[in-house]
Amino acid sequence: MIVGFTIRPRSHSTSTGRRATEVRQRVWIAVGADLTVDTVTNRTRSLLSALPLTAVALILVACGGASSSSTFTLPKDAKWEKQSGSDVAVEARDNVFVPQFIEVKKGTTVTFENTGRNRHNVLPDTEGDFEDIPVDKLDPGMKDSRTFDDVGEFGYYCSLHGTATKGMFGAIKVTE
Ligand SMILES: [Cu+2]
Numbered sequence: 001m002i003v004g005f006t007i008r009p010r011s012h013s014t015s016t017g018r019r020a021t022e023v024r025q026r027v028w029i030a031v032g033a034d035l036t037v038d039t040v041t042n043r044t045r046s047l048l049s050a051l052p053l054t055a056v057a058l059i060l061v062a063c064g065g066a067s068s069s070s071t072f073t074l075p076k077d078a079k080w081e082k083q084s085g086s087d088v089a090v091e092a093r094d095n096v097f098v099p100q101f102i103e104v105k106k107g108t109t110v111t112f113e114n115t116g117r118n119r120h121n122v123l124p125d126t127e128g129d130f131e132d133i134p135v136d137k138l139d140p141g142m143k144d145s146r147t148f149d150d151v152g153e154f155g156y157y158c159s160l161h162g163t164a165t166k167g168m169f170g171a172i173k174v175t176e
Helices: 042-068
Strands: 004-008 027-030 087-093 096-098 100-104 109-115 143-148 151-163 167-175
Touching: 087 100, 096 167, 100 109
Parallel strands: 087 109, 100 167
Antiparallel strands: 004 027, 087 096, 109 143, 151 167
């Protein structure tokens, strides 16, 4: 259930000595337990006021876990191509990514460069795995980079010339 309550801090003086106007903060917290506002004791109240931060932390942990467990199924006969260095390049040609399936170390920056004549973009298979590179940032001759700090396998594709599994697509395997 959802519990809403109001924190009303005691009036206090500001550094200029004027009385600060009372600030009302309304905090809504979703809790599993069947709490009602009447049963919220002072102690529970202070516990609850600490909750939003905890909730945010938990959400962040959950998101981090999701991206690091990303996997990608290599097409039959395809292999990961190991790349060395902290900066590696992937060309967006007409209409294929080269090299298509790369393996890099955590923290590597991958630069996508449009060396073709067509417009291309780079979209992760799983939204949010890394930030999209939109078409207007990857016109012919342009390049844009993304840094991969999480271990996992991140598939991507150009939505103009492919899908996550066909045509203009590729993947980046990030290892420790
Ligand atoms: Cu394309």
